[in-house]
Every structure is written in structure tokens, then in C-alpha cells.
Amino acid sequence: MSEPSVPAVPEGVRELDVIGVRHGAFGASGSGDTSGFGGLVEPIVLPAPAIRPFGGWYDEITDEIELSIADRGVPATDAIEKVVIWRDEITYHVRREHLLNFATALRDEPGLRFEICLGVSGVHYPHETGREFHAVYLFLSITHNCRIRVEVSVPEDDAHIPSIVAVYPMNDWHERETWDMFGIIFDGHPALTRILMPDDWPGHPQRKDYPLGGIPVEYKGGTIPPPDQRRSYH
Amino acid sequence: MSTENVSYTSAEAEFDDSIDDEFDPYSGSYDTTEGRVYTVSGGDWDTISAAPEGEKDRIVVNMGPQHPSTHGVLRLILEIDGETVTEARCGIGYLHTGIEKNMEFRSFVQGVTYVTRMDYLTPMFNETAYCLAVEKALDVTEQVPERASVIRVMMMELNRIASHLVALATGGMELGALTAMEFGFRERELVLDIFEMVSGLRMNHAYIRPGGVAQDLPEDGVQKIRETVPLLRKRLKDTVDLLVDNSIWMGRTVGVGYLDLTGCMALGITGPILRATGLPHDLRKSQPYCGYENYEFEVCTETTNDVYGRFLIRIREMEQSLRIVEQCLDRIKPGPVMIEDKKIAWPAQLSIGSDGQGNSPEHIKEIMSESMEALIHHFKLVTEGFRVPAGQVYSAVESPKGELGCQLVSSGGTRPYRVHFREPSFNNLQSVAVMSEGSMIADVIAAVASIDPVMGGVDR
Amino acid sequence: MGLEELPGGVLLTTVEKVAGYARKGSLWPATFGLACCAIEMMAAGGPRFDIARYGMEVFRASPRQADLMIVAGRVSQKMAPVLRQIYDQMPGPKWVIAMGVCASSGGMFNNYAIVQGVDHVVPVDIYLPGCPPRPEMLFDAILKLHQQIQDTKLGSHRREEIRELEAVALTAPTTLELKGLMR
Numbered sequence: 107m108s109e110p111s112v113p114a115v116p117e118g119v120r121e122l123d124v125i126g127v128r129h130g131a132f133g134a135s136g137s138g139d140t141s142g143f144g145g146l147v148e149p150i151v152l153p154a155p156a157i158r159p160f161g162g163w164y165d166e167i168t169d170e171i172e173l174s175i176a177d178r179g180v181p182a183t184d185a186i187e188k189v190v191i192w193r194d195e196i197t198y199h200v201r202r203e204h205l206l207n208f209a210t211a212l213r214d215e216p217g218l219r220f221e222i223c224l225g226v227s228g229v230h231y232p233h234e235t236g237r238e239f240h241a242v243y244l245f246l247s248i249t250h251n252c253r254i255r256v257e258v259s260v261p262e263d264d265a266h267i268p269s270i271v272a273v274y275p276m277n278d279w280h281e282r283e284t285w286d287m288f289g290i291i292f293d294g295h296p297a298l299t300r301i302l303m304p305d306d307w308p309g310h311p312q313r314k315d316y317p318l319g320g321i322p323v324e325y326k327g328g329t330i331p332p333p334d335q336r337r338s339y340h
Numbered sequence: 341m342s343t344e345n346v347s348y349t350s351a352e353a354e355f356d357d358s359i360d361d362e363f364d365p366y367s368g369s370y371d372t373t374e375g376r377v378y379t380v381s382g383g384d385w386d387t388i389s390a391a392p393e394g395e396k397d398r399i400v401v402n403m404g405p406q407h408p409s410t411h412g413v414l415r416l417i418l419e420i421d422g423e424t425v426t427e428a429r430c431g432i433g434y435l436h437t438g439i440e441k442n443m444e445f446r447s448f449v450q451g452v453t454y455v456t457r458m459d460y461l462t463p464m465f466n467e468t469a470y471c472l473a474v475e476k477a478l479d480v481t482e483q484v485p486e487r488a489s490v491i492r493v494m495m496m497e498l499n500r501i502a503s504h505l506v507a508l509a510t511g512g513m514e515l516g517a518l519t520a521m522e523f524g525f526r527e528r529e530l531v532l533d534i535f536e537m538v539s540g541l542r543m544n545h546a547y548i549r550p551g552g553v554a555q556d557l558p559e560d561g562v563q564k565i566r567e568t569v570p571l572l573r574k575r576l577k578d579t580v581d582l583l584v585d586n587s588i589w590m591g592r593t594v595g596v597g598y599l600d601l602t603g604c605m606a607l608g609i610t611g612p613i614l615r616a617t618g619l620p621h622d623l624r625k626s627q628p629y630c631g632y633e634n635y636e637f638e639v640c641t642e643t644t645n646d647v648y649g650r651f652l653i654r655i656r657e658m659e660q661s662l663r664i665v666e667q668c669l670d671r672i673k674p675g676p677v678m679i680e681d682k683k684i685a686w687p688a689q690l691s692i693g694s695d696g697q698g699n700s701p702e703h704i705k706e707i708m709s710e711s712m713e714a715l716i717h718h719f720k721l722v723t724e725g726f727r728v729p730a731g732q733v734y735s736a737v738e739s740p741k742g743e744l745g746c747q748l749v750s751s752g753g754t755r756p757y758r759v760h761f762r763e764p765s766f767n768n769l770q771s772v773a774v775m776s777e778g779s780m781i782a783d784v785i786a787a788v789a790s791i792d793p794v795m796g797g798v799d800r
Numbered sequence: 801m802g803l804e805e806l807p808g809g810v811l812l813t814t815v816e817k818v819a820g821y822a823r824k825g826s827l828w829p830a831t832f833g834l835a836c837c838a839i840e841m842m843a844a845g846g847p848r849f850d851i852a853r854y855g856m857e858v859f860r861a862s863p864r865q866a867d868l869m870i871v872a873g874r875v876s877q878k879m880a881p882v883l884r885q886i887y888d889q890m891p892g893p894k895w896v897i898a899m900g901v902c903a904s905s906g907g908m909f910n911n912y913a914i915v916q917g918v919d920h921v922v923p924v925d926i927y928l929p930g931c932p933p934r935p936e937m938l939f940d941a942i943l944k945l946h947q948q949i950q951d952t953k954l955g956s957h958r959r960e961e962i963r964e965l966e967a968v969a970l971t972a973p974t975t976l977e978l979k980g981l982m983r
Contacts, residue, residue: 128753150751153731192731193476222608225767227760229732229749242747244734244762248619251626255734276608279770302433302799303913304878311912312441312758319438319912326978332910333445339724339754405882408831408861412838413879434879435835438913453908460836506839525846532843543836543932796835799876 126150126233155188164189164196167254170218171198174211180204187259197255202267205258209270212245212254220245220254223270225280228288230314238262239290243270243277260290269295287312401781405434411510411788412795416772418784425784428776430769435799443759447725448474449686451756453546455746458761459797460544461506464499465739466797467548468492469761472629472735473748474550477728480679487675488552489631494565494668495538495547496630496737497661501572502531503740503792504654508579511651511789515592515782523579530568530575537564550726551679555689557672566669569662580655593647597775597787600645607771611742611764612657613791615641616649623738634671635664647790657740684726687718725754741765741792761800765793812955820950823867823893826855827942827949830866830890832883834873837900837932841872844935851935854942863889868945869922870938874902875915887922895949897941898924901931 128148159165168189172182185204190197200208212220224244231238237259245254258267269292271277281292282301289310292298300307309316320332330336370377403416415431439458443451455470456463475481509524532542538557539545547554583589599609601617614621622639624632640656642649678685687707689700707715730752736745742764751757768791775787833841845851845859860866863886875883887896898918901907904927906916915921925948928941953961 125751128751150753151730152751193479193733195733197732221605222610224608224736224743224745225762227747227758227762229758242732242760244745244747246743248621248626253734255732274608275606276767276770279766283766300433302436304433307877311438317912318441318445318910320910321906321916323910324976326975329976333442338445339447405879406832406863406886408859413834434876434882435874436876436878436913437874437909438911439909442909442911457836457908460839510842521842522847525843526848529843529846529848542934543839 124149124151124234125231153190153192156191160189160191160196163252164191167196167218167252168198170215171208171211174215174218175204175207178207178211180207195253195255197257199257199259202258202260205256206268206270206273208256209243209273212256213273218247219249220247222246222248223274223277226277226284227280228284228290228312230288230312232262232314234259236261239265239288241267241284241290265290266293267291268293269298271295286310289313403784405431408514411514411793414769414788414793414795414798416784416788418776418781420781423780425776425779425781428773428784430772432766432769432795432798435795437796437800439800440759440761443756445755447754448728448756449549449721449725451759452549453544455759455761456544456546457796458800459739459741459744459763459765459794461503461794462499462739462741462744463544464492464495464548465737465744466761467546468496468630469735469737469739469744469746470748470759471548471550472737473733473746474728476733476735477731477748477750478550478684478726479729480551480681480684483679483681484552485676485679486631487556487672488677488679490668490672491538491553491557491677492548492630493632493635494665494672495535495553497664497668498531498534500661500740501658502528504658505531507654507740507789507792508583508651511786511792512583514785514789515589517583517589520579520583523575523582527572527575527579530572534565534568537561549678549686551681551685552677554686556677562669562672565665569665569669573659573662576655576658584652584655590648592782593651593786593790594644595646596779596783597647597650597790598645599771599775603771603774607767607774609742609768609771611738611740611768612650612653613768613771614742615639615653616643617645618643623736623743627736629735629737635667637661637664647786650790654740682713682717683721685721687714687721727752727754728756736762739764741794741797742768744797761797763797763800765791765795766798766800769793769798807956812957816952816954816957817950819954820952823952824946824949827868827895827945828858828860828866829856829868829870830863830886831859831861832869832871832886834871834875834879835902837872837903837930840932840935841870841899841938844938849935849939851939851942854939854946856942863887864891866890867893868895868897870897870899871903871918871922871924872899872932874900874907874909875918875921876913877915880915880921883918884921893952895925895945896922897926897928897945899928899930899938899941900933901929904929907931 128150160168175185176182185200185208187199187201190199212218222245224246226241226243229240229242231240239260239262241258243256245256260267267290269281271281272294279301281295282298284290285292285298286300286302287310299305303311318332318334320334322332323330399420401418401420403418405413405415413434415434417429417431418425419427439454443454446454452467452470455466458466475484505524505528509521512520512524535545536542538561539547539554599613601619604614604617610621618641620639620641625639637660640653640660642653687703689703707718728750730750732747732749734745734747736743743762744764745762747760747762748756749758771791772788776784843849845857851857867890869887869890871883898904902909902914903918906914910916918924926941926945928937930937
């Protein structure tokens, strides 16, 4: 079984996106493991940011985007933190202050015309201090037949992101779901309430520090702990 | 979780005599030797929120989660003025299962069994979207054998037929056409027979797995499917004869649930609703996957923007799906159905052994007596699972309801770090308000039936 | 002087038989289809499996007119109070079938969002495992329920039965303590 090795650092990139460290190959510990895999320590590294020129249609799109947001008075380097290209998909990491401008540019510019925002979802990286919550937006352009992804990172103690419902009304329920499941507050959302959990539910279930909440399954003489407390591979 | 009742304050009122001087919502209360007796006459909305200026009556009707016509556990909160709906809101979340969080603790192959139960009428599409995402992250999309891709397309198109049949059946039932329901379920049994023959289960088959499909078609599989297709076509004609150009059906559905292209673009609607506005947007044509570029089929559109148009689109899509299934049957060639890379391919082919259990004797012989490597691979794949490189991918398929997308974030381990599904029904339900405000209560039901939401997918 | 107050004996047994026969003859289910099992329940009402041969094709939308609640599908935390409310609105005698593993025990969803078995909320008469159970399995469950209804005791016979069951239950070991029977 090949373990994924830490990817080689591309030229010009000063740091990799390390989101955590994996200790041991198994989830639970103290189970009498003698294989040695329990002592494995490896960093979890997301794909490295891409350097210009990207090649292919990515350059054209990025040029268009940079010009459009520059037209709106925001220099591109301010708005876009980094660009990641992996498996033929491009992701723009955008700073939250400029998200609304970015979204307006995506919708209105004729060269971009991303009519459909496929929704926002959250990802929780508890070990990436200062950038724990990522809100991932997906955009589809029917006219130009292409897709991009926009990612906004916010710290856990200040999880506010401007809502883009004014630009893309379809995001309404998606933002509510992200609030419900992660606790990211979307400023400017018309009615940010719980949508999937009961209205008075405490906590945000899909965060990594929220337990899965299962109960042990008991049968004649045997007990199986719930999935998040079992000994299993990472 | 009370829906329309006022919160009871009788406990406090018992000890607070000053409430007698104020307006008491529980009209008719009096003291007895054993305490205060209240006559509860139900709550009035006026005591919670005053009606806006000039309004005399404000009736809020709750078409609650348990309702025969709301297409599943959907709560519709309607504010009505006579028979006209002035405001319509959806309450969802009654089927929230926490599937996405649960998948973070299961290996990638086990994830297929979870994913299949989201939109339970289109299990094959859920599985395919997820498997395409996993394969994309593994970067093995080209290595999936062609036979597996053809089988996937065939299963998906059959599932499209089954899903549209249920849409018509339940839509008909909700509007009162109970015969449509019987027709729809009768035809659906033919498709479920094929699914049972191929995968062993009628519904929620964990059939499409990362790298291919779980098991090959049986020897007479192609023949059986070839026989079923013309039968389906003939039976479909029954439903068409019943409902198309039926003046009662048209009276209920023409002009109802109007949502034009601007509305669809504002709300991000995809699927039959978008195609009913005239825009021929179909992911199978614009961003083909699983070899869809090799099949000949049309994208069905209408220009009427209403429930009747969507209904006609669904019928024509079923016919196009039958066309694709026939092309699959012609195109299928013998070959492997799982990827060659033994570190990813699911080791065993399912089969029924002589003792009725699911062990495949040939596979057991191979791993126990012939190949040590095969045994190790089997063990590691079943207990640990394969590892997917760290990163995030998104892959989308055109499900019968719209664009179904799977956003997969992997941290390099054996379990996904985060899986999120962009469900078309979740998005499309936002249009209930736009479609039904201003129309009558019966039209709300027709509009919801035309959106065809499946609450398992909406709530996940 | 109702059905329940007849003196025990042969007369009561005959009344029990007749009442049981009448009650099982056309059980009207309340629509409580939630998820995938609901589709199999609808397929059971379809032409191939035809639940109408048991007189049960009228799925009453109003719980006030129903006697059987088939909880078909996973019950989430948000839905549990609704489930209880519907159960309370059904007039007695009423029965509950927990259809599918999710209704019986939480199924594969052992997590925060699903009630781990609908018997946390309503008393269940028949548990029907399966994911989803085939319509034929649903019929098996219904037939077993018919048998149960046919054998229900009334009046003084019922009180005696309750006393016996209670005595057995107070001394019975819990499932966890039964050993050596993993099969």
C-alpha cells in the first residue's frame, strides 16, 4: 500500500498547504497494535498553489477575472489569495471582503457569465489555525460551458462571510445549510435560520469537533461502539 | 415540535393572579377548590403577531410533513386568502440523516452504500456522481473499463425511466389521477426486475463502485433487457394515452407553476424545469461523462414554462432513455467490469454460492489457494480501503431532477475528509414560493409535483 | 357495558375471535411513508403486489380514520414529535409496524440525526427488517400482525395476560446478558 508522499515543492512556492498531521494509521489507540503503523506520523498536505502561466483555458479565465475585479476598484492580488489547479479544476481562494465584488463580476461580465452558483458548502479544518472554516462556492457557466470553484477561508472565532444572495438568489438555502451545519454566519442573508436540524438544536453538526452521536449497538453478550469510536483506519 | 399551536402559559398563569386583569387567551377560566380550570380553545395567530395594517383575516395553513400530497416529508406553510395563496414557504429537514457526516467515518467503497440512499428514487445517479468524483481524485477516470462505463450508462438511463415513472405516478396521485399511479408503478416493476437481476436488489443497490461496477451482467442479462425495452415502450403508451391531451389533466396543469428562464436563472434551477423554458441545457451533452458523447439522443425542451410542459418533457425523456438503452445493448462488448489496478479494484464479484450465501467460490479459490497477492489485496481493500490523494474535486451528472454534483475533499487517507452533495431537489425547491404565490392551493400541489423533489436528497 | 366488560370464559373467547376477525379484516394504514421504504410500501399498493387483497389499499391521509401506522423510513430528530403527534391522533385500537431497519433500530444511520428505533417514540407491534424490505416481506409482516390481532385477548382475559407477561418480564435477563447465542 503506497502511502502518499509529501509532494515536491514547486518552484516559487514558499509554503505548502498543510492542514494537519495524521498520527498513526488507525483511529483509536490503546488497542494492542504491534504492527508499528500506530506510530506513523505524516503531514496532510493539500495540493500546492499554481504559478502563472497555468496553461490551457485557465489563463484566459483568470485574466478576465482579474480585469473585471480591477474594474470594480479592487486589485487582483488583494482579492485572490492563491489559485489551485488540481485534476483539471481551478479554485480561486478569495478574501472574504472582496467576495461580493468577485461574485458580481462573475455574474455580470460577458466574458465570464457564470449564471449558476451551484451552492456553497463548508469544510472544517480544525488544525489550520486562523483559517478553520472554508466556504466552497461552485460556479457553472452555461454560455461558456466551464466550471470554477471559489473558496473563502475564515477563522473559527470570527466566522463571518458576506452573503452573495443579493447577487445569486439561489444561494439562499445553501447558505442556511452551511450556517446550520458549520456555524458560518453569512452577513446580509435575509433569513439565516436552521434548515436541516430542528430550530432549537444546539451546536453545528458537521464540524469536526461535533461527535457523530451514535450509540453502541448491543447484542447477546457483545457491544459494538459507534463508528467514530471504533478502531478503524484513518 | 408544535406547528400551529400557541405556547402554553397555563403553568405561569396559575401562580400569577395579575393575568386576570389582562387579556386571557384561554377564554373561560374559573377557580375551583382544586385550582384553576382553563377552557382551552386553541391559539389565535393574533396573539403572537398582529396582522398587518388593513388586514382582517390572516390564515396560515400548514400542509404538514405528514401529508399524502406533499411528495414526501415536506412542510408547506401557506398563507391563504380564500383559495388564493399569498405566501408559500417550505419547511424541510424532516428527513435529515447526517449522511455526509457519517461518510467521513467510512471507507470510500462503504460510502457508496450511504450515497445510494440520499435520493432514493435515483440510486444509480447518486452512486455514479460519487464514484466519478472518487475516480477523478484518484486520477483513474480513463482506466475504468469500457464495459463498466456502458453498464453504468445503461443503469442510469433505466433509473431515469424509473424515476420519471414515479414522478408521473405520484404527481398523478396528488392531482387525483390514481390510475396514473397504478400505471407508473406497474411499469416501474419492469425496470426494478432488471435491477434485481443485475445487482440483486430492487432499490438502493450499492452497484456502481469506484473503479467500475460491483458485478457483471448475468449471461442472459442483455437478452432480458432487450426483451423489456419494447414492452416498456408499449406500456408507456398507456400513460401517454391517458394523460396527454386529456382536458382534465391539461386544465390542472397548463399555465400552472409558471417559471420562465429569468426565474430559473435567478434560482439556479436545472433539469426538466429549466428545459421547460426552452433552454436545452443537459450535462450529458455539454459536459459528457461515462462515454455519453458516443450515444445519440435528443435533449427534450418545451417552451410553455408550466407544469404541463415539464410533464411532456419527462415523457419524452423516457423515450430518449429507451433509445440510449438500446444503443448500450448494441455497444456492449465482453470485457472486465472493474479497473485493472488491483490496489483500487473491489476484489470480489458478487454471486450466489451453492449454499445460498453470497460467496463467490471462484474468488475464494483464487485467494486461498492460488495467489497470495490476491489475498493480501482483498484483505487490505476490505479492511482498510484504498487511499485517495489529498485535494478536492467536484463531479456532476445529469440526474432526472437536475444537476447532481458531488464535492469530495480528501485528506490523503482511507476515508473522505468531507463529502457534500449538491442535490438538484434541494435547489429546485426554492422555487415553490415563486411558482405558487398568487395561485390556488391546488396549484401549489401541482407545482411541487412538477419540481419532483425527493426529500431524501433534499435533506440528506 | 362494552365489549371489554364481558365475563371471562367461552363467550368472551368467541367475542375475541369475532372482534379479531373484524379488526384484521380491513386494517386501514395511515400514510407515514418517509424515505425509501415508503416507495416499497407504495409498490406494495401497486398492481403487482396489490395490498388491496387485504383490504388495505385505502391509505388514509387522516390519522383519525386509520388503525395501522406503518412507519416506513428513517425518523429524524425533527420528525419524531410529528410521529408522536400522528400516533396520538389515531383512535384505538391501533397498531404500529416499524418497516425497515431504520424504523426498527436506526439502521445504518447510527448518528445524531436519526432516532435509533421508532420504539423510542411509539410502541411497536411488528418490526420488519430490510433495507428496504421487499413488498412481499411487508405482506409477511402484515399477515403476522393479522395473526396477532386475531389472537388479541379482551377484557378479563387481557388483564390476566398482562399479569403473566409482567411476571415473566420482571425476571427475564436483558439481551446483553444472554450469552453464547451470537448466531
